[in-house]
Amino acid sequence: MRQVVTFAMLSWAASAMAAEPPATHRNFVACPIVRDTSTVPCWLAEYEGETYFLTIQTDVSAPVNPPWLGHKVLVEGTVSDEPRICGGIVLKPVALSVMQELDGSCNTMLPAEERYNLPFEPPRPPGPSKGRLAFGDPVTKPKSQEVAASKSFELRYEFDSLVMFRHAQPLQQIFEHARQSKATKVQITGYRAATLLSNGQLMQEDKEIGRRRAEQVADLLRGAGLTELRYDVKWQDETKRAKGVEDAARRRVQVVVSR
């Protein structure tokens, strides 16, 4: 098992060693660690002997979702000057990508300790909410507004991954806009990207991911009933643009809906 994992790691870390990302950034792959607190658990990861705070557990509407034990996580974060949380240096903003292969060694759960309790009230307790989601409804009907003749949307992805729960809302917005604006065509561009890790290695996405992202979005929109539109589906490779800063933003699909 270990061997398989090592092999997989080599294949994403391309041979080309690029420049290192700025010192304020931490881009690494590690096992996530969950620490219990007197309220919601917090999520941490260790890199080069230091502990970093990634996020806390909230609910489905959170902009950053906690990773998964049983899998490694790709962390792409900026070191902030906020005081430590749960003992970890706060990375903010931070993008987290769950690595798809299973890794049974990622299984660390730490108990609550007084000194690591959260210094603030979490937006969502571990039990039922106070009647609203912590960050708003994850899938809301877009308010009807002036319908532009052409509108651009962007879907962002975790490393190497396709559509997941978080994309239901933006897809719904595209869908509703296409219906309301009586659109006739949609242009979909899928991108493949790479991440410059803090150790200087370039971690590239699957070769086909740009195409697969674009084709999937087209399939989903058709599957939801947008069968009358003209689809223009393209893909592009942006692995060369990785700089170790905001690399996560390049893992995306651009959708332009027009009349």
Next chain:
Amino acid sequence: MLKNIVKFMVGCGAGFLASAALADQPAPGHVPRQKQQAQQAPVIDARSPPANRWWTPGEGTPLPPVIAYPNSFGQVGVLNDAGVIDTQDHPFFEPIGENGRACVSCHQPANAMSLSVEMIRQRWHETQGKDPIFAPIDGMNCPDLPPGDPKSHSLLLERGLFRIFLPWPPKAADGSSIDPEFTIEVVRDPTGCNLHPQYGLKSANPMVSVYRRPRVAANTKYFTHQGFGVFSFIGKNGLPATRDPETGLPSGMNILSDARQPTLKTQAVEAAVTHLQFNGKLDEERLTKIVSFESQVYTAQVSHTGAGSLMESDTPPGFGVLNLAKGREGLLGNNVTNFVFPMSEAWRNPAPSPDPEITRRNEMRASIARGHDVFMFRTFWIKDAMHLNTVGLGNPTKRTCSTCHGMHMMGMDIVNGWMDLGTTNLPWAREEPLNPWNERKPQMPLFKITCKANVPPHPFLGRVFYTQDPGRGLISGKCNDVGAIVMQQFRGLAARAPYFSNGSAGSLRELVDFYDRRFNIGYTDREREDLINFLSAL
């Protein structure tokens, strides 16, 4: 004669279908394949004599506006919002197919519009196995076994399970084949049906047979709601939701344990073909009658041994069939404003009484109220549950029962409700321990699932794993849907053991113990007792 009428009506309804080629089929999607097998299976001479508590197909008795039936925790009630139901010539109550069954055969008022294994056994004894519920098509482990032998019906008699047969590879709504993300191999076939030359996976009409409990055909406004979270894209994976073929509107995808039918109407078309062996598509008039019956019938526990009547004006708002009929659908209840099953202060902290009987009653009410709090507020680590830990909460997540069971008044999921709790996937599914002290043999089929190389492995089970029932995966063909089961409602639980889609929890205690093991909860005796009392009062 009946057959001719049906053919004619099908002809009329054909305008609905997109493709004229499908006009003689009951519906597009997987049902034509099911029909082929249902029409192939033998039909035996069957009778359903009347009996106490039992609704016989075609008996013609009016169903009153409110009726109560005893169970071991008190009484379950059935309420008809439309008033008295004339069951004569009513398609839910008449044996309209070939095998003498009606919908009511498996959706019995005394069992909260489902069917308990206790009732199934009672029918077996009363009719020497001749009741139409034991029909070969799905009341037997496989249709060609010797009728009348309890061994041929062991899954029905021991666990209350009917055979559900679904084509493999799966069929999309338009009838085209879906290219599945995984392969399926039969590694254990105790019923003989999955390897059967005529009914199995390798037959001319390839079918997977899984074995499932009936579900409650009542309180339907809640689980067919168009409220919170129902959109064109599924909130759990971003894929397109199935749609009502008539209106084009997205479905909430909470019907049946795999959400394979988008509406009550399409579900009734399938049920007639499979369970009743009706040869064709039910006509509009009968479909409308079935759906309007299901849309006005409510069921819940109406009195509780210990806690007393649940039909009073001071009954907590989450309890009793009257409150249920009045409740609002499409509401998320996993919060302290709506609640899933709202409780009352009077039950939580009753006024002291000199009457020892009232004191005893109040103690049970307080236990139910505490059980409610265990359900809502007692946290534990929810781990490795596909479609829960993968939807933004992290794995594990420190949450409560109501995290998964958040639909107001129902305890289902408010959005499409399939998740892998571990009831059918190994390692958590109930399996017979193989050792010299156990003489029982495994009863459930076991399938080996291999996720293909071009898709990610199952997030918690990997690329190769085993299941008794692939659940939603048999419909979507998605590797990560294997073993994900649409949770069903919590109403009338006391009247319809055993629990879970595969009947693996024989009682509420076994159900709670499953969770205790699955999530390492560590309930105290009192928490467990309170939780069981709470569930038994719904």
